[in-house]
Amino acid sequence: MRYECPEMHGLSERPEGAGYPCIRCGTPVSGRRLRWCSDECGRWFANNHWFNYAALEVKKAARRDDGYYICVGCSEVVGQVEVDHIERAWGAHNQKSCIHHQVNLRVLCIPCHRRRTREQASETSPTTAPSMPSTRR
Ligand SMILES: [Zn+2]
Numbered sequence: 001m002r003y004e005c006p007e008m009h010g011l012s013e014r015p016e017g018a019g020y021p022c023i024r025c026g027t028p029v030s031g032r033r034l035r036w037c038s039d040e041c042g043r044w045f046a047n048n049h050w051f052n053y054a055a056l057e058v059k060k061a062a063r064r065d066d067g068y069y070i071c072v073g074c075s076e077v078v079g080q081v082e083v084d085h086i087e088r089a090w091g092a093h094n095q096k097s098c099i100h101h102q103v104n105l106r107v108l109c110i111p112c113h114r115r116r117t118r119e120q121a122s123e124t125s126p127t128t129a130p131s132m133p134s135t136r137r
């Protein structure tokens, strides 16, 4: 399943500036704004397209009142989690992408995340040659 938002399409081609629709909600932008009608829409965009921001939000949402998290993988209550892409990001972590939508992210405990990373290491992307098996990284 792909998490692409229609708002994102044509992002690079669409004209920017007053009178053009907000990338998120379609409301015409005004004043000195370029892409978003409001700070809220700008925040939404950052929080769903940049991994750093999205991961922070996902962690914040998963954090319980007592400061602990529940791992989505094994349901253990843990003090520390890492944010995992449900659909692989294929190294796009530092790029603006719809792969970072918060619906495509989840929190995993460190052992679960490690196991998943290991499993993924055996999947090869179409452009990557199979690498030698190794026991440590
Ligand atoms: Zn908007």
Ligand SMILES: [Zn+2]
Residues within 6 Å of the ligand: 071, 072, 073, 074, 075, 076, 108, 109, 110, 111, 112, 113
């Ligand atoms: Zn776990």
Ligand SMILES: [Zn+2]
Residues within 6 Å of the ligand: 003, 004, 005, 008, 048, 049, 097, 098, 101
């Ligand atoms: Zn998007």
